[in-house]
Amino acid sequence: MADLETQALIADARQAASAASFDIQQLPENSIERRALHNLITAVDALISAVDSGDD
Numbered sequence: 001m002a003d004l005e006t007q008a009l010i011a012d013a014r015q016a017a018s019a020a021s022f023d024i025q026q027l028p029e030n031s032i033e034r035r036a037l038h039n040l041i042t043a044v045d046a047l048i049s050a051v052d053s054g055d056d
Helices: 004-025 032-054
Strands: none
Touching: 004 032
């Protein structure tokens, strides 16, 4: 199990990714920027999950 500091950092990263995802949804639906940022936040979410599962 990860230490409390690591868990806090992971929680902060998830909160920031969630806020970014909300902001991305405010962009025009078919814009290249929205698609690119969506792909980027998907990658960030995958990295957060990998770090979180790697601490077991």
